[in-house]
Amino acid sequence: MAATMTVDQVKAIEDRHPQIFQRPAYKRFWPLLLIAGTVLYLAYALWFFSLPQVLRESHWERLPLFLSQWISYDLQPEFRLDQPEITPKYPRFSALGENPNPDWVIKNPDGTYTVQIDGDAKSVTFDKTRASITANGVTVPIALTGGKPVVTGPVPDWMTVHDDEIVAKMGFAGEVRVTVDRVKVRKRFLGWANFVFDTRSPFFGKSAGEVFSLIVSGPELKPGTSNLALAADNIWNNAQWQHGDVWTKLLQTIVMAFLGTLLGGIVAFPLAFFAARNITPSGILSQVLKRFFDFMRSVDMLIWALFFTRAFGPGPLAGSAAIFFTEIGTLGKTYSEALENIDDKPREGVLSTGANGLLVQRYGVLPEVVPIFISQTLYQWESNTRGATIIGAVGAGGIGLKLWEAMRTNSNWANVFYMVLLTLLVVFIFDNISNFLRRRLSRTLHDYNRLQAERS
């Protein structure tokens, strides 16, 4: 046997499979045309969105900063040097509460202050005349007496000298800004500040054990209310994290998806029977209903949401109504398609016993389609739970609007992350419930199909 094929053999194979070796030109070249078209379109899109310019003007350095703010918070003490005595001042709503006395701000015996940003390795020590910043193994002395801050010696690359200010960046840990009349420190901590109790709460600053013993056996912190009720109230109304509001809004999102999908299903259910080609009493009615379903779907959830927000005011009612109207279209379409695909034999059987129209549907059609209907509805419910978040941002209620507002200020990324985590959790739970139920249903459906097959 020859190791290579002869020309005749190759030709014989080509002749045997003309559909592979002699394809018409348009079939051979359409992938190439498709790719060329895509490339041309992308070039157009590049120009259309003026992408090079947008990318040039974007601030990518903000991205890691924002992402780090998702899981961290900072404290920004400021030290005035032009007062008689140097005292640290904290912003009004600082995470440390009203009496901040952190152990990383040290008043030395010689009257200087030391602020440890990352232990002693990254710190700043200063008095009214001079400051010295330590980071990355280098200590840089700064003189503050000459009307503007002056670095003595070489300037390391992590330090920027402006006209009247010196900025020392210390990476994730924070930064120091020095001018002649003030020293500003930003120290970053990993974690979420005051997640349970805010600074106004009497439980603020206490350890979990202390809080627990107070709740179990402590004296009433606020006369007339039990400590347990007070703690719950303080957590629910935490000013910074707004647990109560966030959870209520989350519930609104869930309710919007549930109510919209359920009502959509209830309305679409009877309509689907009149829209299904094989069941409808009149072909015109079927066509009209199908176009109606198309219309409800095509008008789009956004338009419905905007209209209902105007009609009912912002809130979950508007969101539910928007999902409801879209779902009439979507579920009506899928229901009627399911009805059109049924096996006609059970129906004919019931019909032959002389049953009336309603009974034929009940015993001849319903057992076959109900699992499919429920499965489709669950699937829509699942995807609407996701969609309800985004529809909320236009004013239709729920967590979406809250998320959008928290993001607009660009300063509340930890709250955003908190809400994102909750949303992910909800989506995860609902996905699993819906998947579990649908698996159960598909088993029933599968059994039904198997019985059908065995019988025939």
Next chain:
Amino acid sequence: MTSATLHSDTTRQQADAWRRQTSLRRFYTALCVGLLLVAMCATMWFADEANAGHFFDRLPHILDFLSWLIPKDCNDVWRALFDIASPNDKGTQEFNFPLGRVYIWGGFYIPEYFELMLTTVNVALVSTFIGFVFAVPFSFIAARNLTPSPILRLVVKRFMELLRAFPEIVIAGLFAATVSIGPVAAIIAIGLHSIGALGKLFYEINENIDMRPEEGLRAVGANWFERVRFADLPQVLPNFMSYTLLRIEINVRISTIMGAVGGGGIGEELKLSISRGFGAKTLALVLLLFTTIFLVDQFSAWLRRKLVGEQAFLMSA
């Protein structure tokens, strides 16, 4: 005891058992429906309580709300759509149609709303493209039967799940703050979501392929890329295309909504127009949006039918 009575006894027992079973089943069904009804009423009450305006207070005013929507001069809808000057223009924003013209060449212009609609559609197309380009390789890694490494498969699968579940508006908000407010942030957000959504569908298709061509190629010593390229891709490409087209339909809708929250495009204009009560402009926008979504749906359905036949429309239970 005769065999006849015995027989009737078993029959009766069977009938009883059957009756018990059905009554139990009916009880469960009734319980489920009852629970669902209670939940429905409770959630309706909750939604109504939490809303700014209440259902029955607002119901009589639904028609007032429609009254601004119906323009006094029906021609204004066309004028708004094509940016033609309206005789009703009194210098307000309601009828300043010609101001939005986007001049291309001399006196030739694209009407503002068409330009905005084009932006929205382009956002959808580009983000679907991003989704497709990343989802295809990811789907080969995530498919149980094709994966080069089980650990990599798990990582890619979890990553895609995260992308799918992550709320798009958060990604959009994050990139609006870093890149710029507008369509580019929307593209990134929808694109990332599409990677997750398409990737899941794609790897499920990959797991159901016929493995014989793959085995054949393995036997002649083909490497992973060659096996995927010549054994798997030809089988799944029509289905991939079909799902991608479906994704385009969905993405057009999402990019409209993204527009309304600052992503540029027609959504933004629609939101402004409805909140200010500009009847003619709103009708023009709704008409344009409706027609576009309808056409995209129809075109995609036609193409999908050509690609994979009726399979594109079959429902799985």
